[in-house]
Amino acid sequence: MKVTEHIVKASGKTLFSFEIIPPQKGSNIQDLYSNIDPLMEFNPPFIDVTTSREEYVYIDKGNGLFDRKITRMRPGTVGICASLQHKYDVDAIPHVLCGGFTKEETEYMLVDCHYLGIQNVMALRGDAMKHQRYFEPAKGGHNYASELVNQIHELNQGKYLNETIEGGDKSDFCIGVAGYPEKHLEAPSMDFDLKKLKEKVDAGADYIVTQMFFDNVSFFEFIKKIKEYGINVPVIPGIKPIAVKKHLQLLPQVFKIDLPEALVTEVEKCKSNSEVRRVGIEWAIQQSKELKEAGVPVLHYYSMGKSDNIKAIAQAVF
Numbered sequence: 001m002k003v004t005e006h007i008v009k010a011s012g013k014t015l016f017s018f019e020i021i022p023p024q025k026g027s028n029i030q031d032l033y034s035n036i037d038p039l040m041e042f043n044p045p046f047i048d049v050t051t052s053r054e055e056y057v058y059i060d061k062g063n064g065l066f067d068r069k070i071t072r073m074r075p076g077t078v079g080i081c082a083s084l085q086h087k088y089d090v091d092a093i094p095h096v097l098c099g100g101f102t103k104e105e106t107e108y109m110l111v112d113c114h115y116l117g118i119q120n121v122m123a124l125r126g127d128a129m130k131h132q133r134y135f136e137p138a139k140g141g142h143n144y145a146s147e148l149v150n151q152i153h154e155l156n157q158g159k160y161l162n163e164t165i166e167g168g169d170k171s172d173f174c175i176g177v178a179g180y181p182e183k184h185l186e187a188p189s190m191d192f193d194l195k196k197l198k199e200k201v202d203a204g205a206d207y208i209v210t211q212m213f214f215d216n217v218s219f220f221e222f223i224k225k226i227k228e229y230g231i232n233v234p235v236i237p238g239i240k241p242i243a244v245k246k247h248l249q250l251l252p253q254v255f256k257i258d259l260p261e262a263l264v265t266e267v268e269k270c271k272s273n274s275e276v277r278r279v280g281i282e283w284a285i286q287q288s289k290e291l292k293e294a295g296v297p298v299l300h301y302y303s304m305g306k307s308d309n310i311k312a313i314a315q316a317v318f
């Protein structure tokens with residue numbers, strides 16, 4: 001079922017969902033299942049599966065020299081989605097990236113998704129590789145998520161890249177896109193970013209999932225602003241519980257988001273990471289309760305592959 005249909009079916013009840021990241025190349029998929037199993041009692045109607053960006057790896061040639069090659073450290077997104085749909089009877093949502101894919105490769109991936117019974121996709125640009133200052137698309141790939149949304153939307157009409165197949169078996173993907181309550185880090189202004197978000201919706205996006213935020217005021221402001229821009233699709237808040245002290249530096253640095261002073265003070269007082277985890281859980285519970293009270297359609301958690309803190313939050317909120 002489509003995400004938008006799940007939301008309508010819930011008729012005002014806030015749903016629980018979460019995002020997982022594929023295991024590192026060479027890892028056993030059972031580890032992933034063992035982190036998903038404890039969350040299934042909260043009946044997530046859908047689970048997102050990220051796609052890792054490309055990275056350089058260095059291969060030791062044994063003579064003091066190294067070969068450099070581009071790889072994805074966590075492959076398997078579409079396969080994992082297929083296995084989740086089969087194993088748990090949920091809708092699994094692959095994240096489809098512009099970065100590192102040609103339009104043809106994207107088309108083939110979407111055809112695979114359609115045949116596997118995947119009905120939702122999250123369309124994202126992806127980030128620059130670690131050594132790059134700015135995002136660079138693959139040769140023959142998309143520059144921006146709006147272009148990718150357009151490709152998916154066209155495919156839903158039976159329009160492949162080089163031909164239109166009349167009367168064929170069409171996909172009907174429900175398309176999610178990213179939104180940034182505190183503005184995307186590269187956008188020169190909030191106004192600019194919101195115009196670009198509107199372009200994604202106009203290109204065919206059906207719903208928005210937000211970047212993590214730690215102050216609900218920024219989410220509520222975002223909801224107000226997007227309405228002013230004529231964006232009326234459902235908006236799903238993304239919640240990440242702080243788990244280690246390092247997050248205090250890392251999250252603002254990587255995502256250009258603000259951490260409320262009260263949260264920083266609480267985390268700084270902690271003497272161990274298990275205390276930090278408890279503070280992170282408590283903060284996310286308070287955020288979630290307020291958002292649920294405000295009637296958000298779904299609370300979507302960034303699990304980073306670990307379920308214990310998400311389970312503790314879900315137990316308190318759902």
Ligand code: FAD
Binds near residue numbers: 125184188193
């Ligand atoms: P876009 O919507 O293309 O926007 C990127 C930037 O370009 C913005 O600053 C925007 O304002 C600007 N822009 C957009 N259109 C134009 C235009 N026409 N001209 C000029 N500027 C423009 N990354 C991964 O690698 N894998 C994942 O699985 C993944 N999942 C994510 C899930 C969520 C919910 C979120 C919020 C992010 C996720 N990301 C993921 C990170 C995402 O790829 C990055 O945030 C990326 O930098 C931007 O992606 P986007 O789809 O928002 O890009």
